[in-house]
Amino acid sequence: MLGRKIMFLTTLLGIFVILLAPASAQDDPTTITWLTLGWPADYIIEEFEARNPDINVEAEQVGFNDLFAQIQVRLGAGSEVPDVISVDVPLVSGYALRNWLLPLDPVFTGDEVEDWLPAAVNAGSYEGTLYAAPVSTSTQLLFYNKGCFDRAGLMPPGADDRLTWEEIAEIAPQLTFDDDSDGTPDVWGFIWEQMVRIYQLQALPESLGGSAIGEDGLTVDGVINSPEWIEAYTYYFNMFNVWNAAPQGEEFWPADIFETGNICMFVGGPWNIGRFANNADLDIDWGVSRHPYFADGVPATPTGSWHIGVNANTENVDAATRFVHFISTGEGAELWWRRPGGGDFPAQQSVLAMFATEEEFDELPMSYMRTAADEATVNPRPRAVTVGFLEYEQILQNTFQDIRNGADVEESLNLAVQRIESEMAKYR
């Protein structure tokens, strides 16, 4: 009687033991894990492994919206995996403050650091130490549908023109058409690609001379509710609510409806150039021009993108730093830029220079990449440097979404001040 019972419990225990056995028992090569987004990562991993047979890289790919909680939980728990992490660059300060990232200065030579765009090196550093190596950067251009301009009897801008926001405000309503007369346009005049993200919208107050955050990197009162911000976001409010030239509602990807002819202009990233150029079914005559600015202000173009860092608790410092070194410099950076289905903008000047020499960029529309490469270096405005960037970004995202859908500008910005100040309190 008792025997059977013991047998049963032993069996149960046995099942557990089998499950507890290590999934793989190989000692070499060293396996490192790379926490990153769902982009095609196999390509670069294969190239790296071919050159480094002693290292095996496993990608842990997560959705864009899930990456930040992943990093918070796993690095916050002091976990030794993942070994390598893709980092959205404004988050570097916050991660460095929490000691989650390994200082990378010894990994790179002076020449390699020199090769990166200075703005990218700055953004990847915290208190003078490099914590996340630049992989990509970004810039923004105005994309437009020439057919819309024809229809409205207007002249589209040239690739090197820089429209003012005032001109956009004048043109956009003329490029908005309500073909079925239901009171809601079917073809919209204008939108920002990342319509509620500070990444793209910070350029508005910055063009007017506003700042993104206070001197101490924490204060937002008097900064994000300053006259410049109120003026900038009143413009933004008007685009959606007064001139009715841009669609309210959900966040969406304007490129999707640009391709169907339902939006005439959008400010967006250079990744769209390759997308439109490679879309054989695209039936739209399109062009680009430079990022707009306010007539009374200065040109200001968003920048910043993905960097790559090493978990401070990794047990594989050597393998992890070798992978980081590979993907952020020289040949590896070039391979990452050229990966199939890519579209990122390189942060290495040596790779950026290839836009000027490669034949692929001699002809329209791919030659617009040269415009983008230049725009990336002329007026780049990185995002706020603050240890509380995620809080800052997400609360502002709520705020912009509210303003877009009709909330009072000043009230919304004041609510954002209250919320951000309350979150920043923990860093003081």
Added chain:
Amino acid sequence: MSNRAMPTASPARKPWRSQAQPIVVYALLILGVVFVIVPLMWAAAASFTPNHKVFEYAYPFSWRALFPVDFTLEAYDNLFERGFGRAVGNTFFLAIATVIIGGGVNALAGFAFGRFEFRGKNALFLAIVMLTFMVPVDLTAIPRYILVNSFDWINTWQGLLIPGLANSLVIFLFRQFFAEIPQELIDAARVDGATWLRVLVSIILPISKPVLVAAALLMFISQWNAFFWPLLVAPTKEMRVVQVEISLAIGQYGTIWNELLAGSMIAAIVPILLVIPFQRYYVQAITGTGLE
């Protein structure tokens, strides 16, 4: 009430004959069905539609939105090329393992709570089973992650499986059902010298089909639909589960709608295929728990 007929043995009771007009009943039934089925039909149709046409017939609405008029398998091809088949296999394996091992673990506990009198019974039930039922597992993930990491279970099957084996709701369901089984059946077996384990395996389980099916479905669905924990504990490609694979369709520079919906359809169809044939057991199991 031990004089009540056992759930499986009871002939279908004749329900209260309706006094309502059938026409009214049908009208209400169909109204509800529209609410239930339209989102699913649209999502299914859109998953078989080229990505740029996903919203084509939704606004302004046309019946075409509910049928894949521009039929393509593009989304499914892309998904499976990216390794969705592997995720389906992984999740299926995990869900089945959870049902088998978790079913045993939870049934044993339900049996102890339902049929034994012992010191600390109520305290254990309230402090462990009920309390853990009321706490959202996602919001206590940080200490659980630290624990599982200290076992070196990150990116392992055991990390995915073991924390979800014991299930308070399933223990509760088993307890309620087992408590209703007539004592005479157990006594007869005990007099014949059967061990308690034998009583459970040979007497109780065979007459508990409804609750076994209901518990199995509950455990299967909760593991099949798991997202947050698998994402934390095992995000590598080899170990990805269905819900994690679906979330990858939401990218930084756009969402591939038809792939998102195609993944969602595959994620939904497997539990649906399991739920529908067993629906009557669900109702019987709940009836048998004495909740009514």
Added chain:
Amino acid sequence: MMRARQQIIPYLFLLPALLLLVVFNLMPTIATLFESMFVISLRSGERVFAGFANYNRIFNDPIFWKSFQVTVVFSLLVNPIQIALALGLAVLINQRVRGIGLFRSIYLLPIAVSLNVTAIVWGLMLDQNSGMVNGILWQLGIARQPFLHSVDQALWSIILIASWIGVPLWSLFILAGLQNIPPPVLEAAKIDGANAWQSFTKITLPLLRRVLAFVLVADTVANFLMFAPILLLTSGGPRLSTNLIMYETYRRGFLYGDLGASAAMLSVMLLIVFIIVGIELYALRGSD
């Protein structure tokens, strides 16, 4: 000897399940709640006992109180709505009409669909610009509605999404209760001249008391704990109108790394759930 072994058997049976629950559920819960009494220095990672400082902080935080208010309004709306509709649906699918089996199967479908998938699909259905619901309204000559983007409609939209799964799920439990009512009881009422409504309110409902009590408690808990649709669709907006406490707890803990405040909110929330469940159980306590 026999007796001693008898004593040990239930504990042996409980051991695997309770061990797993304690290790993977109870301990993490206690650890999380414990965290509400500590403040972690972000720079050094040092944990310092802080007493009730985190509670003080959230109680002085207007965002917490706004979320509290949203949570109360949400609960007062969603639970009665779901239970009333679930009761109605259960009565409906308990009717003996031709083809009822097929209808029951269709009504079970939402139970099998995950909350994440439901939220995503309904989010697209309710899309202001190209969603099907607005497409149907357009056909009916009704103006476009903002749904998830309006302070007045967003919470209702979340209620709709939660109910799409919740109503069928809870109606299944009520259906089980209905099927257990012996027909003679209702026949007798009919003979006594009770009409359908009278026999429903006077006989059926009282007999459903236990199952309704269970459904009420389980539904209350489920709705208090829900935050996936908020995370996926509204991020608490517009203007904090869907910022449920559970979402705020998630956001503070899992995105902003403010574990102390997050744990304090979770503790407050659990206390409220316990109190409300206690009140519900007390109010619905049986005389038997």
